[in-house]
Amino acid sequence: MRHIAIIGSGPAGYYTAEAAQKAFAGDVRIEVFDSLPVPYGLIRSGVAPDHQSIKAVSNRYEKVALSDNVGFVGNVCVGRDVSIAELRELYDAVVLATGAPRDRDLGIPGETLSNVFGSAAFVGWYNGHPEFAALDPDLSGRTAVVIGMGNVALDVARILAKTRAEFAGSDIVAHALDALEASRIERILILGRRGPHQIMMTPKELGELGHLERAAPHVAPADLPAPEEDAILEPGLRKSVSHLRAFAATPAHIRAEKPIDLEFVFMSSPKALVGNGKVEAIEVEKTRLVRGQAEGTGETETIPADLVISCIGYRTSPIPGVPFDERAGRFANDEGRILPGLYCVGWARRGPSGTIGTNRPDGYSVVELIAEDAESGALGAARKHGRAGFDALAEERGLEVVTFRDWKKIEEAETRAARDGAPREKFVDVAAMIRARD
Numbered sequence: 001m002r003h004i005a006i007i008g009s010g011p012a013g014y015y016t017a018e019a020a021q022k023a024f025a026g027d028v029r030i031e032v033f034d035s036l037p038v039p040y041g042l043i044r045s046g047v048a049p050d051h052q053s054i055k056a057v058s059n060r061y062e063k064v065a066l067s068d069n070v071g072f073v074g075n076v077c078v079g080r081d082v083s084i085a086e087l088r089e090l091y092d093a094v095v096l097a098t099g100a101p102r103d104r105d106l107g108i109p110g111e112t113l114s115n116v117f118g119s120a121a122f123v124g125w126y127n128g129h130p131e132f133a134a135l136d137p138d139l140s141g142r143t144a145v146v147i148g149m150g151n152v153a154l155d156v157a158r159i160l161a162k163t164r165a166e167f168a169g170s171d172i173v174a175h176a177l178d179a180l181e182a183s184r185i186e187r188i189l190i191l192g193r194r195g196p197h198q199i200m201m202t203p204k205e206l207g208e209l210g211h212l213e214r215a216a217p218h219v220a221p222a223d224l225p226a227p228e229e230d231a232i233l234e235p236g237l238r239k240s241v242s243h244l245r246a247f248a249a250t251p252a253h254i255r256a257e258k259p260i261d262l263e264f265v266f267m268s269s270p271k272a273l274v275g276n277g278k279v280e281a282i283e284v285e286k287t288r289l290v291r292g293q294a295e296g297t298g299e300t301e302t303i304p305a306d307l308v309i310s311c312i313g314y315r316t317s318p319i320p321g322v323p324f325d326e327r328a329g330r331f332a333n334d335e336g337r338i339l340p341g342l343y344c345v346g347w348a349r350r351g352p353s354g355t356i357g358t359n360r361p362d363g364y365s366v367v368e369l370i371a372e373d374a375e376s377g378a379l380g381a382a383r384k385h386g387r388a389g390f391d392a393l394a395e396e397r398g399l400e401v402v403t404f405r406d407w408k409k410i411e412e413a414e415t416r417a418a419r420d421g422a423p424r425e426k427f428v429d430v431a432a433m434i435r436a437r438d
């Protein structure tokens with residue numbers, strides 16, 4: 001019997017568990033660890049609360065989690081509560097599926113001013129991640145600047161723009177719903193260093209901006225390349241650009257019917273955040289494209305900003321004892337192998353890119369590496385203690401382990417607490433989650 005520990009219960013973790021079940025059939029025991037008492041990683045705390053159909057992918061992970069040879073070890077932070085060396089003593093293979101939960105820095109002056117957030121923090125706030133639930137962004141100003149032109153920036157801009165009614169059926173947490181309802185924001189700028197042909201926004205998500213109740217998207221027609229230049233774009237991007245063209249074509253008097261302006265600001269690189277304690281403005285340098293990359297022109301502009309959210313990517317958190325690639329912001333690995341017996345998958349392996357489904361082949365390929373290493377003898381004889389050994393260690397350390405059955409009780413309590421039409425009201429602190437299972 002082989003024992004596999006998967007660290008992280010997001011998509012990469014559960015696809016790996018699914019692949020290991022298939023590859024090792026009855027001859028494997030898998031534990032999925034998570035630092036939170038609740039599973040599913042960014043499916044719960046990243047994917048937008050008003051995109052419930054996407055969150056339904058967790059049903060597939062639940063099926064794996066409920067199998068006899070798969071366990072959940074919630075509320076255990078690897079690297080803090082238990083070390084990698086200890087887990088490697090207990091398991092034949094340890095797979096790091098810890099994602100990339102830290103915001104990449106903008107690296108500009110003024111980044112530490114108040115009301116400046118990274119998207120991990122801001123998204124964590126409206127999705128009820130315990131680490132960010134108390135963020136308390138100040139939404140009393142007029143202008144919000146969202147930095148970045150990917151789907152996370154779109155999520156953030158859309159959430160800032162929606163009315164309470166538009167959150168019907170979502171699982172946005174109550175504190176965020178109330179704060180957003182009281183928001184005074186009238187202008188949301190989506191700021192990017194490059195142009196309309198370089199956006200990383202997918203058409204469906206971008207198109208949603210055109211159907212908001214109280215916000216109208218706007219693109220300055222002069223910012224768009226000549227229409228015939230769209231022909232060289234791949235079809236998805238071409239479709240996204242056609243949405244930008246539709247936004248640019250909307251007459252001003254139609255846009256004026258909605259109280260919130262959602263403006264795209266292209267070819268603008270953030271240079272500094274300015275303010276006295278709290279952010280008041282963002283200084284940008286206009287750019288031009290040189291071989292597809294943004295290059296500063298020296299021309300600067302100062303834009304008022306009462307709230308700034310940067311959506312420019314994420315980094316994995318290092319874990320003591322695991323080689324880390326500082327430049328790339330993820331574990332140092334060769335196609336998922338860190339060394340025989342220690343592997344990584346998902347965002348912890350390849351960085352923050354792709355969709356949920358991209359993590360599936362990742363999980364399957366890392367299991368192939370484990371099988372190869374087991375076959376070649378690199379993992380040694382199958383004599384590890386696995387979960388029994390971990391339980392002894394957890395008891396000795398007084399760790400409060402949350403099982404999958406416990407999670408189901410937490411989930412039931414969240415479902416019971418849901419407001420009308422919502423699927424759940426999430427617990428936003430760890431102590432409350434743990435109380436709910438008792």
Ligand SMILES: Cc1cc2nc3c(=O)[nH]c(=O)nc-3n(C[C@H](O)[C@H](O)[C@H](O)COP(=O)(O)OP(=O)(O)OC[C@H]3O[C@@H](n4cnc5c(N)ncnc54)[C@H](O)[C@@H]3O)c2cc1C
Pocket residue numbers: 007008009010011012013033034035036039040041042043046047048051054076077078079097098099100101123152155317319345346347348353354355356357359
């Ligand atoms: C804001 C946002 C919105 C997104 N929306 C979409 C979308 O609509 N559609 C789509 O296809 N993709 C979307 N994605 C991408 C998708 O969420 C990722 O591809 C996917 O979640 C990555 O999976 P992962 O398992 O690598 O990491 P994660 O989902 O981040 O899971 C990592 C898990 O590891 C746990 N963990 C971390 N460190 C430790 C530790 N030391 N010990 C124990 N556990 C630990 C975490 O608690 C977490 O549960 C979105 C991403 C973001 C950030």
